[in-house]
Amino acid sequence: MSDHKANEQNSLNILEDLVKKALSKGAEAVDAVRVQGTSTSVSFRLGELEEVERSEAHDLGLRVLIGKKQAFVSSNDTKETVLDELVDRALAMARNMPEDEYCGLADPALLATHIPELDLYDATERSAEELAESARIAEEAALAVDGITNSEGSSASFGHSSIALATSGGFRGTYSGSNHSVGISVIGGEGTNMERDYDYDSRRHFGDLRSPADIGRVAAERTVKNLNPQKMPSANVPVIYSNRVSSSIIGHFSGAISGAAVARGTSFLKDKMDAQVFGSNINIVDDPHRIRGAASKAFDGEGVRNGRLNLIEEGSLTSWILNSASARQLGLESNGRASRGTSSPPGSSTTNLYMEAGDCSVQDLIEDIKSGLFITSLIGFGVNGVTGDYSRGASGFWIENGEISFPVSGLTVASNLSDMFMNLTPADDLEFKFGTNAPTLRIEGMMVAGT
Secondary structure, three states, rough: OOOOHHHHHHHHHHHHHHHHHHHHHHOOOEEEEEEEEEEEEHHHHHEEEEEEEEEEEEEEEEEEEEEOOEEEEEEEEOOHHHHHHHHHHHHHHHOOOOOOOOOOOOHHHOOOOOOOOOOOOOOOOOHHHHHHHHHHHHHHHHHHOOOOOEEEEEEEEEEEEEEEEEEOOEEEEEEEEEEEEEEEEEEEEEOEEEEEEEEEEEEHHHHHHOHHHHHHHHHHHHHHHHOOOEEHHHHHHEEEEEEOOOOOHHHHHHOOEEEHHHHHHOOOOOOOOOEEEOOOOOOEEEOOOOOOOOOOOOOOOEEEOOOEEEEEEOEEEOOOOOOHHHHHOOOOOOOEEOOOOOOOOEEEEEEEEEEOOOOOOOOHHHHHHHOEEEEEEEEEEEOOOOOOOOEEEEEEEEOOOEEEEEEEEEEEEEHHHHHHHOEEEOOOOOEEEEEEEEOOOEEEEEEEEEO
């Protein structure tokens, strides 16, 4: 048995014993989760190693339920005496908690009975020296590009993690994952005419990671293109969100369909189930079983089986993001989107969320725009989840007569998410890089506020 498989089994043994202890002492229902992780990261700037960090985490969380009362306790110590005290404290807390009519373990009929193999774990371990060399190469490649005058630093990291869950409802499961990353941010220009940009890559397997030299070069080229930005007058124009920033639009959508937000009535989409929310050419998918996916999960935070979920089908909203509690509150059934920490009740979240690619190129989106904005960077967070009102700072490039013409900065883009969703066109350049991904998007009729 490999080391990480032995570690997974050890975690399950600890959790199963903990569940039995809690039941024997008076708990009516119990679940326990253990999250472990190790990581090493380095930061590097102007040819010098600045920092090396090594961290290890071993956190265990216990939830006990007595009737409709529940309590949570956590510890990073798995000694027998400590776990006995943990159970006693959790039960004492639960007896004094107010009732929550929606709390409880997941429906046993929904529990995962098969743990899929998603190829999330790469046993490769990289030394601090190897990570420093990756960071050095990235910075060296960036500083070699004409116009780059300074570095804000480069970084490289790797980590291994595992999660194990056991419940009195009959679930036991565990899986492990890894992560490798390289990133850099550099500065171009001088004096008052300086601009910055970055590039970054993160992958489950080291062999999938882009080369540090490529990451450094791309960061530098982006920075140089940003030099000498112009200010623009306010206008109502088409706006293109590059695939560097378009995932933020999908992120706002996922927040609006959170079961908890819908149950509280604090989402602008709360009355839109089965309604047309996007154009009929739009499909949005959440897929926890994507092989080597950045946010893949073999099961959800309550042990519920999960799988591909079509949230938007031909523009229509088909589902909320539900854990057991929010599903009960809405009179529905969990769809396996519970998220979990060690010291709080399960929340709900998406996994590998993406908008399917369209059938036109980025140039196709741009070519008929006489005047518009191509966004490569967003700042601030002016989004109202209750009303859908949207306002964020932006920079990028101005489009003139179907061509990207010159860099711009100091702009604000504003609209309402409901209008933005209905007036959105995706390009064909979807890339799976992070947990939430989208192709380049064109959105009609946004207000761009400038000088």
